[in-house]
Amino acid sequence: MSLPTHIWINGKIFPTKEARVSPLDHGFLVGDGVFETLVARDGKPFTAIRHWKRLLASCEAMGIAAPDFEQFIAAIRELMDANGMFDARIRVTVTSGDGPLGSDRGHETPTMTVVASALKSWPPTETAVTVAWTRNERGALTGIKSTSYGENVRALADAKARGAGEAILANTRGELCEGTGTNIFVVHDNMVKTPPLESGCLAGVTRALVIEACQQAGIVVREETMPLSILENCQEAFLTSSTRDVHPLAAINGRKLPGETSAMTRRVSQAFHDFIAGKDDP
Numbered sequence: 001m002s003l004p005t006h007i008w009i010n011g012k013i014f015p016t017k018e019a020r021v022s023p024l025d026h027g028f029l030v031g032d033g034v035f036e037t038l039v040a041r042d043g044k045p046f047t048a049i050r051h052w053k054r055l056l057a058s059c060e061a062m063g064i065a066a067p068d069f070e071q072f073i074a075a076i077r078e079l080m081d082a083n084g085m086f087d088a089r090i091r092v093t094v095t096s097g098d099g100p101l102g103s104d105r106g107h108e109t110p111t112m113t114v115v116a117s118a119l120k121s122w123p124p125t126e127t128a129v130t131v132a133w134t135r136n137e138r139g140a141l142t143g144i145k146s147t148s149y150g151e152n153v154r155a156l157a158d159a160k161a162r163g164a165g166e167a168i169l170a171n172t173r174g175e176l177c178e179g180t181g182t183n184i185f186v187v188h189d190n191m192v193k194t195p196p197l198e199s200g201c202l203a204g205v206t207r208a209l210v211i212e213a214c215q216q217a218g219i220v221v222r223e224e225t226m227p228l229s230i231l232e233n234c235q236e237a238f239l240t241s242s243t244r245d246v247h248p249l250a251a252i253n254g255r256k257l258p259g260e261t262s263a264m265t266r267r268v269s270q271a272f273h274d275f276i277a278g279k280d281d282p
C-alpha cells in the first residue's frame with residue numbers, strides 16, 4: 001500500500017515519515033477517540049457536513065472537545081492539497097489526547113489527525129458471512145464511531161479466513177444489526193428493509209442517504225427489527241458505506257443471491273446516484 005506524502009496533525013502538515021503522535025495518547029493506549037471516514041471526488045469532500053455532524057455527536061457522547069466545521073473542512077482541504085489528491089478516502093480522528101496508562105483521562109487537549117489515501121476499487125459484488133460475536137445494542141459505545149475497533153478487526157479477519165469480504169453481526173437479541181464497516185439492507189417480501197438504529201447499528205451517512213433517496217424515488221423502505229435468520233430467505237441484500245455506496249451481495253454464508261442482477265438493488269442504486277447528483281453536500 002502506497003502511503004500519502006503528508007499527514008495533518010493538530011493544525012500542521014507533516015511529511016508522513018516525520019508525522020508523530022505521542023505514545024501516551026489515549027487514542028493509542030485505550031482507544032479513547034472517535035473518527036469519520038469520508039470520500040472526496042474531483043477535489044470535493046462528499047457529505048462533509050453530515051460527517052462533521054456525526055463526528056460532533058460522537059465527540060459529545062464521549063466527552064471529547066470537537067473541532068468546528070471550519071477547522072474540519074479546512075484540514076481536509078489542506079491535506080488534499082499537500083498530497084496533490086483529487087479523489088481520496090479521508091479519515092479524521094479525534095482522541096482525548098495524552099493520558100495515564102489506565103482508563104482515567106489526563107487533562108491535555110485533544111489530538112486531531114487527518115489522513116488521506118487513494119480510493120479503493122471494490123469488486124462489482126461482495127460476499128458476506130455471519131459471525132458468532134454480537135453487537136451490544138445497550139453498550140457505552142453504541143452508535144458512536146469509536147476508534148475502539150478491535151471487535152470489527154476480529155470479525156472481519158474471521159470472514160476473510162472463510163473466503164468472504166464482510167462479516168455480518170447480530171445484536172445480543174439475535175436481531176440483524178450491521179457489518180464491520182457497513183450497514184446492511186435486505187429485500188424481503190419485495191420490500192427494502194434495514195435494521196433500525198435501536199438494533200445497535202451505526203447511523204451510517206450512506207444508509208441515511210439511501211433511505212432518503214428511496215423515499216424520493218417512491219421506493220418503499222422500512223427500518224424494521226428483523227431476526228438474523230432473515231438472511232436465510234431474503235431475496236436480495238446489499239451493503240452501504242461511504243466508500244462502497246450501494247454494494248450488492250452475491251452470497252451470504254454461501255447462499256447465492258442475484259448480485260449484479262438484483263432488480264430492486266439496482267433500482268435503489270440508481271435512486272441513490274440520482275439523489276446525490278449535482279449536489280455539493282447532500
